[in-house]
Amino acid sequence: MSLTGIKAGASPRGFLSSPQDAGGLRSWIFSTDHKRIGLLYLACILTLFAAGVALGLIMRLKLITPGNDLLAPQTYNAVFTVHGVIMIFLVVIPSIPASFGNILLPLHIGAEDVSFPRLNLFSWWLYLTGAVVALVSIFTGSGAPDTGWTFYVPFSERTTTNVSVAVMAVFILGFSSILTGLNFITTIHQLRAPGMTWRRLSLFVWSLYATAWVQVLATPILGITVLLVFAERVLNLGLFDPGRGGDPLLYQHLFWIYSHPAVYIMILPAMGVISDIIPVFARKRIFGYNMIAFSSLTIASVGSLVWAHHMFTSGMSDLAVLVFSFLTFIVAVPSAIKIFNWLSTLYKGSIIVEPPLLFTLGFIWMFSVGGLTGLIQGAAGADIHVHDTYFIVAHFHYVIFGGTGLGMFAAMHFWFPKIFGRMYNRRTAAAAFWIILLGMNVLYFPMFILGLMGMPRRYYDYPAQFAQGQLISTVGSWILAMGLALMFYNLYAGVRRGAAAGPNPWGAATLEWTLPSPPPSGNFAEIPEVEKGPYDFAPDPRHD
Amino acid sequence: MIEAHKDYAGAKLGMWLFLFTEVVLFGGLFLLYSAYLHRYHLDFHHAARNLDTFLGGANTIILITSSFFMAMSITALQLGRRGRCLGLLALTVLMALGFLANKAIEWWAKFEHGIFPGSEHLRALPQGEEIFYSLYFAMTGLHGIHVLLGVGILSFVMILVRRGRVRQEDFVILENSGLYWHLVDLIWIFLFPLFYLIT
Numbered sequence A: 001m002s003l004t005g006i007k008a009g010a011s012p013r014g015f016l017s018s019p020q021d022a023g024g025l026r027s028w029i030f031s032t033d034h035k036r037i038g039l040l041y042l043a044c045i046l047t048l049f050a051a052g053v054a055l056g057l058i059m060r061l062k063l064i065t066p067g068n069d070l071l072a073p074q075t076y077n078a079v080f081t082v083h084g085v086i087m088i089f090l091v092v093i094p095s096i097p098a099s100f101g102n103i104l105l106p107l108h109i110g111a112e113d114v115s116f117p118r119l120n121l122f123s124w125w126l127y128l129t130g131a132v133v134a135l136v137s138i139f140t141g142s143g144a145p146d147t148g149w150t151f152y153v154p155f156s157e158r159t160t161t162n163v164s165v166a167v168m169a170v171f172i173l174g175f176s177s178i179l180t181g182l183n184f185i186t187t188i189h190q191l192r193a194p195g196m197t198w199r200r201l202s203l204f205v206w207s208l209y210a211t212a213w214v215q216v217l218a219t220p221i222l223g224i225t226v227l228l229v230f231a232e233r234v235l236n237l238g239l240f241d242p243g244r245g246g247d248p249l250l251y252q253h254l255f256w257i258y259s260h261p262a263v264y265i266m267i268l269p270a271m272g273v274i275s276d277i278i279p280v281f282a283r284k285r286i287f288g289y290n291m292i293a294f295s296s297l298t299i300a301s302v303g304s305l306v307w308a309h310h311m312f313t314s315g316m317s318d319l320a321v322l323v324f325s326f327l328t329f330i331v332a333v334p335s336a337i338k339i340f341n342w343l344s345t346l347y348k349g350s351i352i353v354e355p356p357l358l359f360t361l362g363f364i365w366m367f368s369v370g371g372l373t374g375l376i377q378g379a380a381g382a383d384i385h386v387h388d389t390y391f392i393v394a395h396f397h398y399v400i401f402g403g404t405g406l407g408m409f410a411a412m413h414f415w416f417p418k419i420f421g422r423m424y425n426r427r428t429a430a431a432a433f434w435i436i437l438l439g440m441n442v443l444y445f446p447m448f449i450l451g452l453m454g455m456p457r458r459y460y461d462y463p464a465q466f467a468q469g470q471l472i473s474t475v476g477s478w479i480l481a482m483g484l485a486l487m488f489y490n491l492y493a494g495v496r497r498g499a500a501a502g503p504n505p506w507g508a509a510t511l512e513w514t515l516p517s518p519p520p521s522g523n524f525a526e527i528p529e530v531e532k533g534p535y536d537f538a539p540d541p542r543h544d
Numbered sequence B: 001m002i003e004a005h006k007d008y009a010g011a012k013l014g015m016w017l018f019l020f021t022e023v024v025l026f027g028g029l030f031l032l033y034s035a036y037l038h039r040y041h042l043d044f045h046h047a048a049r050n051l052d053t054f055l056g057g058a059n060t061i062i063l064i065t066s067s068f069f070m071a072m073s074i075t076a077l078q079l080g081r082r083g084r085c086l087g088l089l090a091l092t093v094l095m096a097l098g099f100l101a102n103k104a105i106e107w108w109a110k111f112e113h114g115i116f117p118g119s120e121h122l123r124a125l126p127q128g129e130e131i132f133y134s135l136y137f138a139m140t141g142l143h144g145i146h147v148l149l150g151v152g153i154l155s156f157v158m159i160l161v162r163r164g165r166v167r168q169e170d171f172v173i174l175e176n177s178g179l180y181w182h183l184v185d186l187i188w189i190f191l192f193p194l195f196y197l198i199t
């Protein structure tokens, strides 16, 4: 269709403008252009992110004082469940790979598109279907699901809420995620431009590669697990029903065999973004390229062996606890390697502070706090104390929101001029960053303390000794919301009225910056010959 | 619409990745099977004696033969003998339908004895026997769905071969469908001993 239709320079708005005969919505939702599909994902993800944030704000508002009855108890259960399901399966899992991965992967390796463009479009349609089914599960039947995003049995088998529909949504979304992973692996193997050796891949591509393997190998386990929950409810199998000889612990194992590796689906692409941004704004080659690429693969492989650290209090042999605790500590090492490499890249670089770098530094701070507190839970002894408390909630919001979220915002600010050909207001972007960072820490840090004091997660109400921390946390949620609103407004204004950005405003060295902004529909007029690495910068024009 | 590039190796790689995901999907069920076999091996032994090894064995032979025809149909197309390829594909589909019919008879007999998920009869049995049957229905059921999908895929490929979309010079779709069919076959080759023989 439009894949090879227009070549470079045909239009100043590149892939954003449709050919005359096929404009409008149809030219987007049936487009096989990876950049258009990526933008479709981005639009859906951000919309659902807004919905998830709104639910989070409502939850925080309800928890502002003890005894508050803004929400009925059952509604509260539904709100935290739907918040989790939306944020995990519809926002964070697809986040960077489906949006920026789709837009940038072919550009980074010098290809025309991904290996299977139509399959790529099909993945997006599956994603959309999954989102619709998830919405159906909220608004139909006898009430929105109230199990928490983990769908733990036996409660998920017995509750009368709409769990059957919700797990089918998760199944469809998993399928979408698998197909994206499959497409990316094949693309990276088959479509690298001449001269684009494995050691010249950008670290973002390396992270997508590691992520794609996790998507392909771990997601089917989630598929079968949620199918079983569905079958338990609809066909009455009883495989997890303790009253009939089933074992709920086996459900937990199956669930976490996917859902621990899933956190690497969430975080690895963000790490890739960070690895690509830091050298650009330090004007220095990345420190330890091999180690960063290798650590992505290590995280992906060792990360599939640590799932049972979610189950230290569920009942396991002491030996199993010991082994899983040990492996959890091991898997922290490659993440630490990345942090050291990023900091070493900044060391003695000629640093230019621009919004993408700010978000990147925010990532490093938030991820370090989240990662180190993760080890507290990975230590079997300490975990007994903090298990299922606010400490966990704080930890994974630091990692997932502070990590993946800020990583995604960094990507948005870094590639914005490439995708839209315009520049946002950089001072406003910086201001939004500081408000967001402040809001996140005020929102989530008190939760560490509340957790250590013994406040359990998912509880509807709490005694007075937790009131102060809960209040501070709610105030933090307001600060964060203001920061987010400012950031999105600024980006929106940039799309509308931003000044022309030019092909390479940051002076970066990866291939997408050799194209006009926005890139034309068929990407490269001819497939490039690659002769240098992704971080071999030209002399800085700003220092001339 | 024609694909922008024809990439034989890429198409095969993508298919193998997809097959991995199928193996892992069933892997979750095999994991449950092994955990419960370990816990209830005596109950599994008793329950399995009620399964009809003859029917199961017949189905095994049907599937292996169908895989053979599948492979032959690919070779036939590679040699440019389209009619023979179509005939062999039709035979494969027919055997798949035979497998499903056989499976239906087997399930139906179980239902008549009051053996189906959640039935009164099963609940009266020792817990391990009920678990055995739940696994039996879940695993052969999921496999049956895959056989059914295979029927659909192979019929679709037959249409493509007839229309010349899949032909001697460009047969990767047929080959990939064959890979899928062999996997479905292979999964049954594991299911058969687990339910009918080893317990």
Ligand SMILES: [Cu+2]
Pocket (backbone or CB within 6 Å): A259, A260, A263, A306, A307, A309, A310
């Ligand atoms: Cu984990």
